[in-house]
Amino acid sequence: MESYKRLLLNNKAFVQEKLNFREDYFERMVDEQHPDFLWIGCSDSRIPAEVVTGSEPGELFVHRNVANLVVHTDFNILSVLQYAVTVLKVHHIIVCGHYGCGGIKTALTRKDVGLINPWLRQVKDVYRVHEAELEAINDEKTRFDRLVELNVVEQVSHIAEISFVQKAWQNERRPTLHGWVYDLHTGLIKELTKIDPGSHPDDIYMYQFEDNV
Ligand code: CO
Secondary structure, X not given: OOHHHHHHHHXXXXXXXXXXXXXXXXXXXXXXXXXXEEEEEEOOOOOOHHHHHOOOOOOEEEEEEOXXXXXXXXXXXXXXXXXXHHHOOOOEEEEEEEOOOHHHHHHOXXXXXOOHHXXXXXXXXXXXXXXXXXXXXXXXXXXXXXXXXXXXXXXXXXXXXXXXXXXXXXXXXXXXXXXXXXXXXXXXXXXXXEEOOOOOOXXXXXXXXHHHO
């Protein structure tokens, strides 16, 4: 059997399993979605958001890209973020990185990877900001792991710097921002950082909203 056919067969089994559990499993979600979480993760095939968090369809709004980056000029992630914050009104945004991330590993080298260079450049920027801490670590693997963690923390802070996120904080006291890291060896997620609604990023990133002055 060709490998892709297995996916279609599995889909049929999935449908049957869910219908056995609940006859209206699919129908009840047709008209709308009410996820409480936005998950921003790495595209890596080993960290499927729903699987590692035991979530069902309808629970997570998901965006994944190489090295789980929140880039202010990326219309793709900005659209996902704005829809999640202003329309779906999620209460939690989770950035989940992972140890052993190929994107982060490549960013640590001088390797020319073409189109991905400018994307991974964002990770090199994280390295530069934390150069002193990272270069004080002698063990290469420990330094790599630490950059994975620092990258997550930086990406979470990027979300706190977005105007519509600050507006939702001010008007609705949500969402809470979380930075997590997934361990491929154990399957466990570790919490790295949490930013509560109303926190104050650096002054230069704070917006003032006319309707609230
Ligand atoms: Co990765």
